[in-house]
Amino acid sequence: MTTEPNRIRFDCLAADWDANPGRIALTQAVVATLRKSVPLRPDMKALDFGAGTGLVTLGLLPYVAGITAVDTSGEMLRVLGGKLAAAQITNVNSLLCESNHTPLPPGEFDLVVSSMVMHHLPDVSQMIHRLRPCLRPGGWIALADLESEDGTFHADSTGVYHHGFAPEIICGWLREAGFVDIAVCEAHRILRPSADGRTREYPVFLVTGRVD
Numbered sequence: 001m002t003t004e005p006n007r008i009r010f011d012c013l014a015a016d017w018d019a020n021p022g023r024i025a026l027t028q029a030v031v032a033t034l035r036k037s038v039p040l041r042p043d044m045k046a047l048d049f050g051a052g053t054g055l056v057t058l059g060l061l062p063y064v065a066g067i068t069a070v071d072t073s074g075e076m077l078r079v080l081g082g083k084l085a086a087a088q089i090t091n092v093n094s095l096l097c098e099s100n101h102t103p104l105p106p107g108e109f110d111l112v113v114s115s116m117v118m119h120h121l122p123d124v125s126q127m128i129h130r131l132r133p134c135l136r137p138g139g140w141i142a143l144a145d146l147e148s149e150d151g152t153f154h155a156d157s158t159g160v161y162h163h164g165f166a167p168e169i170i171c172g173w174l175r176e177a178g179f180v181d182i183a184v185c186e187a188h189r190i191l192r193p194s195a196d197g198r199t200r201e202y203p204v205f206l207v208t209g210r211v212d
């Protein structure tokens with residue numbers, strides 16, 4: 001299936017992506033939870049899959065040696081590039097990925113992280129199998145996304161293939177792909193006003209696992 005609907009969607013959203021305080025809070029919570037769940041080391045190389053404007057990339061950067069930020073949206077990566085240039089950061093590189101079949105760098109990484117991307121992918125198990133060879137022996141994967149929701153999270157569902165996930169489903173796909181030490185925890189709750197004036201909560205989980 002094509003990545004085009006999401007490329008168009010995120011190219012349009014890129015310029016204002018970082019202006020949403022809820023997104024900043026979410027990415028900070030994902031990085032904080034990741035730090036508790038994965039033994040990060042300053043010599044680690046990480047890959048941020050679906051890095052967008054690099055909110056997770058730049059939050060994680062102080063704790064690792066360098067990060068490759070992968071995304072299908074040239075505009076999201078262009079915003080990230082502007083931030084890297086402004087802060088004179090040289091240990092993050094961007095990789096524009098044309099499709100779900102673009103080869104990713106094999107065997108180079110100690111950590112693959114991905115936040116709020118899986119619900120935009122038609123086949124998440126295929127993505128996990130594609131990311132697995134990027135990891136060195138002993139490397140970690142950390143996937144954050146929405147728990148199953150009723151379809152109200154996205155006002156525009158173009159390029160949205162899943163209304164969140166039961167975390168156990170992700171755990172099963174990781175197990176099938178050969179990951180061990182799989183664990184789940186809640187990383188954050190996104191709060192949104194609903195039509196009836198109440199506040200809706202959308203929990204976000206972090207699933208982690210390791211390759212032997």
Ligand SMILES: C[S@@+](CC[C@H](N)C(=O)[O-])C[C@H]1O[C@@H](n2cnc3c(N)ncnc32)[C@H](O)[C@@H]1O
Nearest residue numbers: 006010050051052055071072073076115116117
């Ligand atoms: C909801 S945004 C999250 C961005 C970033 N991780 C964050 O937390 O701010 C989803 C990102 O995944 C990217 N994306 C969507 N489909 C993708 C694919 N097949 N391969 C790589 N990136 C993809 C989008 O372009 C977008 O930047």
